[in-house]
Amino acid sequence: MPRVTLQTIADRVGVSRMTVSNAFSRPDQLSPTLRERILAAAQELGYAGPDPTARALAKGTTGTIGILLTDSLRYAFTDLVAGGFLGAIAEELAPTGLAITLLSSASTGDLIPARDVAMDGALIYSCDPTSPAVGWLQRRRLPLVFVDQAPIDGYACVNVADREAARDAARHLVGLGHTRIAYATVGAHGPYGLIADTDVPVEGYASIQRRLGWNDVLGPAGITPPVIRQPFERVDLLRADARELLSRADRPTAVLCFSDVTAIGVRQAAGDLGLRIPEDLSLVGFDDGPIATQMQPALTTVHQDVQEKGRNAAALLNAALRHSPETPHLLLPATLVVRGSTGPAPAPA
Known part of the structure; x- marks a missing residue:
């Protein structure tokens, strides 16, 4: 089957090749009636349109x-x-x-x-x-x-004003009388697991700002939180770490979570151990995505638009x-x- 080109369409309609080109790339240069004739002929002939690569080279943009x-x-x-x-x-x-x-x-x-x-x-x-x-x-x-x-x-x-909002979240827990507070965070690289060191390296601007905001409040209050940290999307691993932490005699009574998804892992661990939310454990998430109101009870969290x-x-x-x-x-x-x-x-x- 012969290859259909702009010239093929031009010959069918009885116009110049440039006029056909304008029908695709500069439609304002043609009357609506003429453009419709050209596009109809192109469809009838099975023309797929101008080559995207050649078009990008001509325009200097890729779209x-x-x-x-x-x-x-x-x-x-x-x-x-x-x-x-x-x-x-x-x-x-x-x-x-x-x-x-x-x-x-x-x-x-x-x-x-x-x-x-x-x-x-x-x-x-x-x-x-x-x-x-x-x-x-x-x-x-x-x-x-x-x-x-x-x-x-x-x-x-x-x-987003991550640091300021994280401060509000930490103040909320301290205001409720919590003194044993943990962090649940995520990262693309280790170390992972249950870490008794709030100075563990933090990656990602949002993670850093949220950690700083929490520390701004808990540091002066004399609270040194243990940290649970796992890769993104590994709620299963975070759940296992949270279960270990919440099994301790001196378990935290509240957890500040990097995200609502992170809070799910902690919520699941609490359920595994028969802990009640919020009577035994308070949870705060971050993002206020759809899952925040789907959790039972609904999740206290930081809303970002x-x-x-x-x-x-x-x-x-x-x-x-x-x-x-x-x-x-x-x-x-x-x-x-x-x-x-x-x-x-x-x-x-």
């Missing part, structure tokens, strides 16, 4: 933006908070026609997505700032927006793609929402 995630892309599809953030980005960018490519910060063989995938700009979402992937994107001089990352001069960024975060991130990247000289550093509010998972510290046995 695609990247979103750099943590090592595992699975996180984007399994975590409801991350899903809400990505959905808001897609909704904000929909009128622009830009496509979205998810990029892992890990490399596979000779392929380094941040270096090799064609894109016009990228959002860097909660990644290790020392990751080679971040460095590749910067070296490519692409328009970038950092989200849940330490602010960097020359780049727009969007963060991931939809607003996604919309702001996409809008800032869209501005950067238009070569805006502005590089704002946005700090979105986060608010403690008190529900049924926290209560007064139990009386000493």
Whole structure:
């Protein structure tokens, strides 16, 4: 079957090749009637459209933006908070026609997505700032927006008031009389397990800020929390560590959790041991995703507006793609929402 080209369509309609090209790439240059004739002929002839690679070379743009995630892309599809953030980005960018490519910060063989995938700009979402992937994107001089990352001069960024909200969460527990408080956190790299050292290395900007906020309150109160730490998504391992911690005679009466998902693991461990929430153990999460109100009792947690975060991130990247000289550093509010998972510290046995 002969290959269908722009010239094939031009010959069928009786117009120039440039006119056919404009029907696909510059429709405002044609009357609606003529464009409809050209598109109808293209469909009849089985024309798939202009070659994307050639079109990108001609325009100097790809029509695609990247979103750099943590090592595992699975996180984007399994975590409801991350899903809400990505959905808001897609909704904000929909009128622009830009496509979205998810990029892992890990490399596979000779392929380094941040270096090799064609894109016009990228959002860097909660990644290790020392990751080679971040460095590749910067070296490519692409328009970038950092989200849940330490602010960097020359780049727009969007963060949540993690530290301030974490302070509120810790104050809430101290105000309820809790003096034995633990941390449940996550990380991409070890050490993992039950760690009796609050100075264990913390990675990720949000993790660091939340830990600082907790310490701001518990340090002056003379409270030194044990730490449970496991990889992202390994609720099963965190559950086992929490079960060990909660089995001790001097078990904590409250746990500050990095996220609502982390709180699930602790909640499951408490159930394994027959501990009641909040009579025996108070729990505080972070994010206020859908699971927070699905838990029984509903989870006391810090609310962050991931939809607003996604919309702001996409809008800032869209501005950067238009070569805006502005590089704002946005700090979105986060608010403690008190529900049924926290209560007064139990009386000493």
